[in-house]
Amino acid sequence: MENGETHIDATIAERxxxxxxxxxxxxxxxxxxxxxxxxxxSRIERGEASPTAQLLSRLCAALDxxxxxxxxxxxxxxxxxxxxxxxxxxxxxxxxYERRAVSPPATASRxxxxxxxxxxxxxxxxPPETAKEGMTQHVWLFSGALEMTVAGVNHRLEPGDCLYxxxxxxxxxxxxxxxxxxxxxxxxxxxx
Numbered sequence: 335m336e337n338g339e340t341h342i343d344a345t346i347a348e349r350x351x352x353x354x355x356x357x358x359x360x361x362x363x364x365x366x367x368x369x370x371x372x373x374x375x376s377r378i379e380r381g382e383a384s385p386t387a388q389l390l391s392r393l394c395a396a397l398d399x400x401x402x403x404x405x406x407x408x409x410x411x412x413x414x415x416x417x418x419x420x421x422x423x424x425x426x427x428x429x430x431y432e433r434r435a436v437s438p439p440a441t442a443s444r445x446x447x448x449x450x451x452x453x454x455x456x457x458x459x460x461p462p463e464t465a466k467e468g469m470t471q472h473v474w475l476f477s478g479a480l481e482m483t484v485a486g487v488n489h490r491l492e493p494g495d496c497l498y499x500x501x502x503x504x505x506x507x508x509x510x511x512x513x514x515x516x517x518x519x520x521x522x523x524x525x526x
Contacts, residue, residue: 342424346390347381349404353397354379368396384427387458400469400523402446406439413438429456431507436518444523452480452507452515462504468524473497473507478515481508491517 354364354375361379365372370392377383378393385393394404405422416438425432432451437443473482473496480491485503490510499505501521509515 343381343384345405346385346424347379350375350393351379353399353404357397359397364393364396368392370396386428387426387431387433388460391460400446400521401433402435402437402439402448402521402523405435412440412442414441426458429453429458431456431458446519446521446523448519448521450515450517450519452478452509452517454478454509454512454514457506457508459506460501460504462502467502469501470522470524471499471501472518472520473499474518474520476516476518478509478513478517479511480515480517481510482506483508 354361359367361372361375364370364375368375370389374383374385374389375393378385390404391401394401397404405424416436422435423432430453434449434451436447436449437445473480473491475491475493475495477493482489482491482497482499483506484497484499485505489497491497
């Protein structure tokens with residue numbers, strides 16, 4: 335797994351640096367926009383640190399890009415087909431949360447489909463500033479258990495349940511069960 339993690343860290347480093355430079359932002363400016371320290375951004379860009387899901391979400395919001403767009407290959411021609419073997423997978427080093435970008439990248443769709451494997455006991459909090467205005471999502475649980483807190487309201491999901499929410503209110507994912515939770519996120523990016 336270390337080879338895969340080293341490769342994804344290098345990919346994240348390159349992509350973050352390219353997005354920051356493409357927007358003519360200094361490390362200090364991106365730090366100010368994201369609330370992530372300049373030192374941490376620099377370490378990520380050098381491939382010396384693996385960002386957590388929350389940290390990467392904050393950086394993406396500051397760069398005005400979704401996580402799915404962040405992991406989408408640059409410059410490739412859009413295809414309506416996303417083969418399983420080609421779908422980018424990223425693992426949060428802190429929680430073990432694994433995110434697979436299922437949707438074909440670079441299409442005109444404003445919807446992204448993500449498949450998540452969420453370990454027992456894992457918890458990730460996304461503050462409101464990690465989402466663009468107008469973004470919504472459906473969380474559809476396939477197996478395991480999931481507790482969602484959205485705008486201070488708790489929801490317990492069982493297999494087959496689906497929760498709709500605006501993600502601009504901030505939300506928390508928590509797996510309270512003894513088994514891995516498997517779920518899909520259908521994200522409406524709110525693009526025109």
